[in-house]
Amino acid sequence: MTETKSAATMRVWDPLVRVFHWGLVAAFATAWLTADEVQPVHEVAGYTVAGLVAFRLIWGFAGSRYARFAKFVKGPTATLAYLGWMLRGQERRYLGHNPAGAAMIVALMLTLSGTAFTGWLMAEPERVAMLPALPQIVAPAWADDDGAEYGEGREVEGPLKEVHETLANLMLLLVAAHVGGVVLASIRHRENLARAMITGDKRAPEPGDIA
Ligand code: HEM
Ligand code: HEM
16 A cells, blocks of 8 residues: 555544444454354354444444445445446545445345344244244245244254355355455555554545545
8 A cells, every 4th residue: 555654634434433343343253153163152242243233223323424324325326326437447535435335334234134133033932933924924934944843942943044044154245345345445545444444544535535
């Protein structure tokens, strides 16, 4: 990275966004590594992910300028337009999250929520039974699968586990694309974005940048 030491910087990521980000990375990695190995740690790590995502939802409304969803979440049209600029190598530099990165953030948070929720449902059979509408809609399909019906003892098998694992595997793809996007944007705009997520600071906006 060719960053001039003297270049003016500006605070972009507030401390809670940074703690959220690296806490999420640590909790996700722990949940992943302990899956089917150390179940109590797996569940605590999974709940930590859920708690961090819940916090981030609140912070998306109450946080600082660049933490707010209203600042960075864009509709499909704007996101596709941005991807088009990217393909042509003409995308503008954003101080906050760019529209493609923002779409990825939404995908990451939704997938993490689904993973944690299915994990929670699976951990106690009574939890599935507590869902009011679900049994009527999906119970027949579930009953067919592997012969495992919920509520029958503590055997964790069947479609819920499939969904849980599929979402967890999808996370790996999303994280790879996320880190790829971070590297690409870092090269294009000649700044270390990962370091900015640690220090909170980025190069001050230049003409043409979107602050
Ligand atoms: C488990 C893996 C990861 C997950 C779940 C994840 C998730 C996220 C989320 C949710 C955000 C939005 C931050 C916010 O506004 O609160 C974000 C942003 C970001 N992440 Fe990650 N991340 C992961 C791994 C990484 C890694 C390994 C790096 C470093 C290479 C990284 C670098 C960044 C950067 C630089 C941003 C800001 C992007 C921008 O400038 O718009 N992430 N990540
Ligand atoms: C959000 C982060 C989470 C991730 C990335 C994750 C990932 C995984 C993966 C990959 C497996 C498959 C293990 C295998 O059989 O090879 C698994 C299994 C499982 N997870 Fe999670 N999980 C998460 C959260 C949770 C939570 C919050 C709970 C419950 C409180 C949970 C409960 C379970 C259970 C009961 C299994 C089945 C273990 C077994 O085979 O006996 N998970 N998880």
